[in-house]
Amino acid sequence: MGRRLSPEGGIQMSDAYNKGEQLLMDTYEEGIKGVLANLSELSPHIGRYIVEFFGQVFTNPLLSFTQREMITIAALTSLGDCPGQLKWHIQFGMKVGLAPEEIIELITHTIPFSGFPRALNAISLAKLVFEELGIQIAIQDELLNAGNIRETGLAKLQEIDGEHGTQVLESLAGVAPVLADQIVDFTFGEIYSRSLLDAKQRQLVTLASLTAQGGCEPQLRVHIHAALRVGLNEQQVIEALLQCYPYTGFPKVLNAVSTARQVFEHQK
Amino acid sequence: MGRRLSPEGGIQMSDAYNKGEQLLMDTYEEGIKGVLANLSELSPHIGRYIVEFFGQVFTNPLLSFTQREMITIAALTSLGDCPGQLKWHIQFGMKVGLAPEEIIELITHTIPFSGFPRALNAISLAKLVFEELGIQIAIQDELLNAGNIRETGLAKLQEIDGEHGTQVLESLAGVAPVLADQIVDFTFGEIYSRSLLDAKQRQLVTLASLTAQGGCEPQLRVHIHAALRVGLNEQQVIEALLQCYPYTGFPKVLNAVSTARQVFEHQK
Amino acid sequence: MGRRLSPEGGIQMSDAYNKGEQLLMDTYEEGIKGVLANLSELSPHIGRYIVEFFGQVFTNPLLSFTQREMITIAALTSLGDCPGQLKWHIQFGMKVGLAPEEIIELITHTIPFSGFPRALNAISLAKLVFEELGIQIAIQDELLNAGNIRETGLAKLQEIDGEHGTQVLESLAGVAPVLADQIVDFTFGEIYSRSLLDAKQRQLVTLASLTAQGGCEPQLRVHIHAALRVGLNEQQVIEALLQCYPYTGFPKVLNAVSTARQVFEHQK
Structure with a gap:
């Protein structure tokens, strides 16, 4: 060439x-x-x-192109102020193999971590890209049985976060029990229980969303533990953080790597 | 229905x-x-x-609809990158009872906490909404006596923040006394001394602006103390933080709740 | 008048x-x-x-108008969500004496600290301003000898950050050596080695970018040390942080001043 x-x-x-x-x-x-x-x-x-x-x-083959674009789209969604670059990466993500449905799903996964508005704005951009490319998809609400949402959420929390998730709930028990319920029901009962992304993909998206925002070190700690728990290895966790630096700059990534080092040492 | x-x-x-x-x-x-x-x-x-x-x-009746929309509009103003949602909530805020003047005033109150540009952008959106709705208001500058601004500011700082405010000033005395003066004059002499919002409303707006930005835990500590001081109770403080999570995501709210727990324990 | x-x-x-x-x-x-x-x-x-x-x-004569506008443009670039104010300050910066090339260069300098997307958006705004004013400039890539980029970067890191930079690299050695290489090659081998801005100007821009983002206290610590090292005095460092508050609000500046106080005390 x-x-x-x-x-x-x-x-x-x-x-x-x-x-x-x-x-x-x-x-x-x-x-x-x-x-x-x-x-x-x-x-x-x-x-x-x-x-x-x-x-x-x-x-670097530690992560696939589609994993890298999931991370990038999540980081740009949670940064919130880079619509031009987000649109570019929605297009590029599809070029390297992401399905439109996966893009919507990974944006959905950022909601508990960086809120509804930024996710809604990212979905609007994705909608625009799909229309420009003539892509037509329709996504149904995966309505879970509302009666069991607490139970589903607690089981999923245990599966993903293990003891570290339980500790978060316990720390909220005395001061904000409603918040603990919301996290169980919404983050784990709804979002983590949706299909289309597996647990590893969800953790990559979570790490990107937390790194991009900055100041979320306690949550990064829980979710780096969870990333290892669902089968990503230490090198892949670091590589996921490195994938963020062009979009976030080095400081946020340095802080996330510092948190990762603490988690890795704690595991030994 | x-x-x-x-x-x-x-x-x-x-x-x-x-x-x-x-x-x-x-x-x-x-x-x-x-x-x-x-x-x-x-x-x-x-x-x-x-x-x-x-x-x-x-x-949840712990906060009124208008208090909730003050919190939401403040959080979206300080997030800064969600103009579509901010516009929606300026409209919705008026539907549940906020006066246009109160919306301008609460946006003004975010200036010391998240800066002029985001407040100016929020005011531009409010202006647009008011024009679309045919609402005409004119707000006068509440020009205080510049000669007494330091005195006014110090009295207001004492009223709102008590000893915690004094500690912030003392911590600046050796390194950045001009900054201490600016905070007294501008934040307390000007902004907190304006009419239209009472001390409780101002503290709700302050908590939302600090929570939305993330990384402002030292200031959250001072202003959660202040929120209790001006008459909000612990449940209302927590509820104000919970009102933020759809807009900011859970991590920032978890960090704010963790700060609140420390303040509540310290008070006992 | x-x-x-x-x-x-x-x-x-x-x-x-x-x-x-x-x-x-x-x-x-x-x-x-x-x-x-x-x-x-x-x-x-x-x-x-x-x-x-x-x-x-x-x-305040501790900093010149052009230094203040470098700080302001950097802060607004890294905030990312205030294009109207950024455009105003690109125009105002030229009114008080910044050359168009210096504006592009200071925006370039923010890339390692707040990422490519925000810098690209700021450059697009600058391009728009230059076009509106009929200013035509062409900037060449200052392509360094790629073979020596590591060597160039290490020397520049030593010059700017001294032992504090070396400590950052060492802290990464066990967990993310590639990130250490990227910081040496890109931040110091490329960005800091470019012409058009001197070391003092680069540190002012760095402080502004880190302060504006919030949550970058470890990096602020390194770069406040570096600011003193390249010849800015303590009063100028504080003044640079104060210049940020209208754009960022007081909390981020208070946190940065608190970090500066620790650095100053550590130096004594």
Whole structure:
């Protein structure tokens, strides 16, 4: 493959650039060309950094492309103020293999972590992308038996979070028992009990949503434990956090990695 | 009342759903129908969660509807990236009894906590809503006597925050005395001294603005103390934090509740 | 100079107001008139607060106008959700002496701290402003020798952060060595090694980006050390944090000042 995106033929680009260029040209040529064209006049260097990121981090096989785009779309949803980039990644996510239904589902999964408004805005963007691409899907409400929602939620909480989830509930018992009920019913009885994403995918989305917001270290601790519990390994957890840094910057990722290190040490 | 919003007549909806539906249909029928119509194709489940929230949390009598909408509008103002939802709640807030002047005033109250830009953007949205509804109001600058602003501010700080406010000023004395002056003059001499909202309402708005931003635990501590000081009880403080979770997600609310628990224990 | 912005001739405005008014009328008359006109109907008091801020804080000679606007543009870039105010300050920044290239460069400098999307959105706004003003600039990629990027980055990290930077790398060695490499290569090998801004300017931008986000206290600690190391004094560091409060609110600035106090005490 020739160098097709490089600004000038004579410049020796890094290996990361060349790998990123190949990936992007193979999957979403018009998308990356659009990004670089917008940057060409005032900030071609930023275009290079972006391509290098894809070559350097994105191609690491610890996580699949679809896992990485789940993380990215979740991080951008929870950041909330980057609709242009979120739209780009909804398109790119489908290019690398995410189903439209999976995109809606992972956005839905961010609701307990970063609230309804940001999820609603992300779904509006997804709807726009689907319409532009002529994609028609209809998603039904997976209405659970409301009578058993508490029971379903408690079982799911135990499955995902184990003792760390129970500790959260206990810490709320004296001060905000209604909040404990809401978390059991809504987060675990409803959201975690939905189909379409498995437990590992849900934990990747959770880590991304918490990392992107910042200041959620106690919840990151619980959910890094949960990520290991449902079968992700330590390297994959770290890799999920690394996938966030282009979108969040290094500080939030450094804080999340620091929390992960504490969890890993605690497990030994 | 018949079930007018349920997606299908045959589905047995939860009690929370039925209560929420009745509330929303009685207060803002076109608003909730618009929300649900937007969600109908790709995420009817999210529409159900929203209606259930109104039935479950919103109707709890610990806080009034107008107090809840003050909290919600403040949280959305300080989140900053959810203009669609903020506009909806400015409209809904008026439906449940907030005066346009109160909406402007509560947005003004967020300035010391989340800055001018987000408040200015919220006021622009409010202006738009008022214009669409043909509401004409004119608000005068309540210009205080600039010569006494320090004195006014110190008295108001003492009234609201008590010793906890004094401690903040003392902690700044050695390192940033100008900042201490600015907080006294601006936050307390100007903002807290304005009319239209009482001290309880101002503390509800403050708690919402701090919770929505995340990472403001030291300030939450001071202002939860202040909330109790001006006459809100512990249950109302917790309820104010719970009112935030649909907009902020659970993690920020869990961190705020954890801070509240520490304050409550410290008071005993 | 007559009082040209005051809402009513008969009102006695504060000295801060008068100083702020003079500064703003002398530098960006149409800009401040636009802001105040938008606020005149519903919130003239907020217009007064804004003018007073310029008179009170902005005119303090501890930092120059161009330094203050670098801080402001960086804070608004990293806040991410205030495009209207960011656009205003890109225009105002040029009025007080920032070159268009410096604006692009300071936005570029925020990438490692608050991510690509917010920087890309800020650059799009800058591009729009430049087009409206008929400003044509072309910026070349400062492509460093990729073979030496690690070496360049380590030297620059040592120069800026000293032992505190080394400690960050060491803390990552066991858990996320790739992240350490990325920070060395990208943050220091690329971004900090670019021309157009000097080390002091870069630290002011860094402090603003970290303060605006909140929750980045560990990184603030490292970079307040670095700010002192590259030649800013303690008063200037505090002043840089104070410059942020109109855009971020007091809580984030209080937390940053608290971190600064710890750094200052640690140095003694």
